[in-house]
Amino acid sequence: AAPFQSRRLELSNPCPPGLRCRRRCQAAPRSGAVREGFVGFFKDRYGHEVVPSSPVRPRGDPGLLFVNAGMNQLCPVFKGKVHRASSNPPPENLSKRCLMPPGQKEEKKPIRTYSIFFFSFFFNPVTRAFQKEDACRMAWELLTEVYGISKDQLYVTYFGGDPAQGLKPDEESREIWLSMGVPRKSVISKVFKKKRERESVSPPVPDSLSITQTHTHTHKKVSAFLLVFHLIISPLHNLPLFPPDREADGSLRPLPRHSVDTGMGLERLVTTLQGKRSNYDTDLFTPILAAIGRKGTKAPAYRGLVGEADIGHVDMAYRVVADHIRTLSVCIADGVYPGMSGAELVLRRILRRAVRFSADVLQTPPGFLAGLVPTVVEILGDTYPELKRDVSGIMDIISENEAAFLSSLSRGRGVIDRTLERMGGAKIFPVGVAWSLHRNLGFPLDLIGLMLEERGVSMDTEALHQLAEEETKEKAQVQQEESESGQQLSVHSLAELQRRGIQTTDDSPKYAYALGGNGKYVFSPCQATVLALYKDQTLVSEVGEGQRCGVLLDRTGFYAEQGGQSHDLGYLVRQGQQAVLVNFEASRLRYRSWNLGKVLNVQALLCGSYIVIWWGEEKSHRLACMVKHTATHLLNFALRHVLGEATEQRGSHITAKRLRFDFSVK
Numbered sequence: 062a063a064p065f066q067s068r069r070l071e072l073s074n075p076c077p078p079g080l081r082c083r084r085r086c087q088a089a090p091r092s093g094a095v096r097e098g099f100v101g102f103f104k105d106r107y108g109h110e111v112v113p114s115s116p117v118r119p120r121g122d123p124g125l126l127f128v129n130a131g132m133n134q135l136c137p138v139f140k141g142k143v144h145r146a147s148s149n150p151p152p153e154n155l156s157k158r159c160l161m162p163p164g165q166k167e168e169k170k171p172i173r174t175y176s177i178f179f180f181s182f183f184f185n186p187v188t189r190a191f192q193k194e195d196a197c198r199m200a201w202e203l204l205t206e207v208y209g210i211s212k213d214q215l216y217v218t219y220f221g222g223d224p225a226q227g228l229k230p231d232e233e234s235r236e237i238w239l240s241m242g243v244p245r246k247s248v249i250s251k252v253f254k255k256k257r258e259r260e261s262v263s264p265p266v267p268d269s270l271s272i273t274q275t276h277t278h279t280h281k282k283v284s285a286f287l288l289v290f291h292l293i294i295s296p297l298h299n300l301p302l303f304p305p306d307r308e309a310d311g312s313l314r315p316l317p318r319h320s321v322d323t324g325m326g327l328e329r330l331v332t333t334l335q336g337k338r339s340n341y342d343t344d345l346f347t348p349i350l351a352a353i354g355r356k357g358t359k360a361p362a363y364r365g366l367v368g369e370a371d372i373g374h375v376d377m378a379y380r381v382v383a384d385h386i387r388t389l390s391v392c393i394a395d396g397v398y399p400g401m402s403g404a405e406l407v408l409r410r411i412l413r414r415a416v417r418f419s420a421d422v423l424q425t426p427p428g429f430l431a432g433l434v435p436t437v438v439e440i441l442g443d444t445y446p447e448l449k450r451d452v453s454g455i456m457d458i459i460s461e462n463e464a465a466f467l468s469s470l471s472r473g474r475g476v477i478d479r480t481l482e483r484m485g486g487a488k489i490f491p492v493g494v495a496w497s498l499h500r501n502l503g504f505p506l507d508l509i510g511l512m513l514e515e516r517g518v519s520m521d522t523e524a525l526h527q528l529a530e531e532e533t534k535e536k537a538q539v540q541q542e543e544s545e546s547g548q549q550l551s552v553h554s555l556a557e558l559q560r561r562g563i564q565t566t567d568d569s570p571k572y573a574y575a576l577g578g579n580g581k582y583v584f585s586p587c588q589a590t591v592l593a594l595y596k597d598q599t600l601v602s603e604v605g606e607g608q609r610c611g612v613l614l615d616r617t618g619f620y621a622e623q624g625g626q627s628h629d630l631g632y633l634v635r636q637g638q639q640a641v642l643v644n645f646e647a648s649r650l651r652y653r654s655w656n657l658g659k660v661l662n663v664q665a666l667l668c669g670s671y672i673v674i675w676w677g678e679e680k681s682h683r684l685a686c687m688v689k690h691t692a693t694h695l696l697n698f699a700l701r702h703v704l705g706e707a708t709e710q711r712g713s714h715i716t717a718k719r720l721r722f723d724f725s726v727k
Contacts (some may be wrong), residue, residue: 065229066644081577089335092345095208096327096444102207109185114445116395117179118404126404127160127392130182131231132324158182158445163327166325173498177340178411179388181327181444194237201241205393208334217243221250231353247604302600304482339365341380344568345440349383352436359424374511378422386430390437393455394447398725399462410505412459413466420467430463431456469502476502477512490520496528525536536719554600563613570618570674571629582684587618587674588636595657602668612666620683625713630679685717700724 090098103109119125119133159182185199204210217238222230230250238248245522328340335343341350342365363379367596371377392398392408399409414428419425434456444451480494489511498504506525513520573585594601595611604610612633622628676683693713701708704726712723 076401089521092327092331092343092440093443095331095334096183097179098207099203099325102203103199104183116447117158117392118395126241126407127635128162129159131186141489158395160388160392163318171720173541177328177384177387178393179384181693182673183325183327193234196239197234197237201243205344210329210333212243215243216249218249218251220313232570242368272434291517292395302684325413341365341383346383348440349386349433349436350379352433353379353382353419353423353425356429356432357426360422374418374422377419381414381418382423382430382433386433387413387437387441389459390434390448390455391445394445394450394710396653396725398711400459402608403528407502409462412462413469413503414505414508416463416466417505420470427464428460428465431460434459469504473498473502473504474512477516481516481518484518488518490518492521492524495520495525498558499525554595554598557600558593558613564615566614567616567620568621570616582687584618584676584680584683587616589614589616589674590674591666591668591670594666602664606665610666613657620686626690627717629676629686630682631674631676632679633672634675636673654659682717686715689715689717693722696720696722697724700726 096607100111104111115128115134116126119128125133160179204215205212219234219238220228222228228542233642235248237249239245250583300330330339330343331345332338337343340346340364354362359377360378363376364374368374388411389408391403397404397408399405399412401409415430419429420427434452438448438452448455476494476498477490478492484490493504495509498509501507506529508520510520510522570585573587574582575585577583591612592615593613594604595613595686596608601610619629620626621630693715697710700722708724708726710722710724714721
């Protein structure tokens with residue numbers, strides 16, 4: 062590549078080897094060079110810190126199965142739930158791995174030329190005071206100077222306001238873009254109305270900006286945009302727009318912490334810089350597509366066909382397998398294995414979808430999928446070294462699950478064929494049978510639809526989606542009931558606790574026990590003060606008789622639910638009223654070690670009340686949990702001793718009645 066000279070860079074050649082400026086060089090940049098260009102730009106020019114990618118399984122967010130956006134891990138920071146080690150941390154940039162699998166309604170849709178489940182995300186978050194203008198300037202410089210995209214092909218959008226929610230247009234951002242020399246016709250107002258299906262994923266962003274490239278020289282809005290920068294910003298002064306958090310009732314409230322967040326998908330960027338119209342035509346996918354053709358498929362080579370031109374869905378099958386083997390390899394390397402619930406169930410469906418397309422459409426031999434893993438590691442291994450740690454282990458897991466589903470696939474075909482015989486020429490497949498194939502045999506809904514389509518039969522997709530939604534609602538009901546019972550502090554209540562300076566809970570008294578002379582454990586009494594009461598998502602000073610609420614104490618001897626172990630049960634005894642017991646039903650650890658307990662009041666409870674922690678007959682519950690906690694450690698040791706040091710703990714759950722220990726072993 063010809064060196065790119067920039068007055069703003071002190072480096073003589075800021076572009077990595079192989080990275081070209083579109084109008085000056087002939088060779089298209091490799092994906093690795095594009096990645097280095099992003100990292101080097103923020104690291105060398107602006108001194109940002111480069112940090113490794115986090116796993117695809119999110120930490121501390123039970124409402125999110127996979128990391129699906131750059132900002133997921135920082136949502137607790139924006140919401141004030143996580144305390145940063147420094148109030149002024151350095152900016153960070155990383156190429157993080159994300160996964161966006163389809164929902165139940167999207168499973169029937171085909172894999173198009175740009176659809177991918179796993180993607181690499183360029184992410185540059187700044188969690189300190191930061192000017193909106195700086196973020197805009199960085200984005201523009203990166204695209205036009207480092208990547209050499211013509212300014213004539215770019216247009217920007219800014220938030221155009223939402224009268225229904227009382228939000229005004231972001232005129233400040235509009236003026237910033239104009240002051241940077243962006244033509245007025247290239248600065249476009251846009252209203253973002255994105256439905257939030259999970260409130261824990263990220264706050265909605267009315268104050269959003271984007272840069273979009275067109276393939277034409279007319280400044281029109283085009284649907285096939287390839288480059289997007291999202292900026293989550295808070296003005297340093299009290300301006301009309303804030304980065305808000307959406308409440309359950311749909312209202313918006315300002316976030317406790319403000320920041321700037323810039324990000325961009327690697328696959329889309331590489332597609333643009335390599336002059337392609339499909340992600341699958343870039344060097345991130347072509348080696349995998351070539352490997353599929355070499356490893357025993359009876360189908361013709363990949364041609365990039367879509368729609369009616371793709372006879373027999375052959376090229377769609379190529380794309381499904383190429384994308385899904387990347388997804389499977391990364392997830393398994395991060396410790397997410399195909400299973401029966403949550404993220405594991407999603408991965409199970411992805412694997413079975415890949416098996417069905419490879420076996421039935423591409424006509425590949427058994428064990429085919431695992432043979433593609435080394436190609437994935439060759440492409441992504443340097444960026445995500447976790448892939449290189451146990452390549453054979455990833456291949457073994459895929460092979461075992463592929464063999465299991467091939468057996469289920471044969472059984473499922475038999476179920477479909479027998480059902481069709483009983484239908485007597487009807488064209489709508491029974492909903493109950495389709496749902497059983499989906500839930501019991503692990504058939505993704507889109508695969509069931511394709512298998513029926515090949516036999517000239519359709520299924521009632523709306524009825525199936527209704528069943529899926531009912532199942533989802535049932536699972537969400539438990540979390541909602543817990544929230545309403547006072548066991549989950551809201552974002553704004555956490556911020557209020559910090560504002561009031563309420564101290565965190567000292568839970569060291571939970572270890573204040575000893576073995577007595579009679580061979581039984583004796584727990585020392587613990588005196589505490591009620592610091593705060595929590596009811597109906599609000600901090601209150603008093604809770605009436607007979608009501609459930611959350612209670613924050615300055616110290617406690619109760620073990621909070623954490624680390625997979627169940628919480629203690631017991632009583633709070635008000636000093637001077639030993640005959641009045643407040644039933645202590647649960648305890649959970651919250652941000653900065655606030656121990657939030659759930660209680661049922663016999664009499665009114667006030668902030669500032671002095672109470673005594675008492676286990677009573679519930680001491681047996683704590684002792685049973687202690688026994689099983691110790692047994693869990695012994696079991697872990699025994700498994701490693703018998704099965705080898707490669708045995709790794711993947712989780713555990715301890716209650717008074719039983720223990721569960723999750724582990725992986727080759």
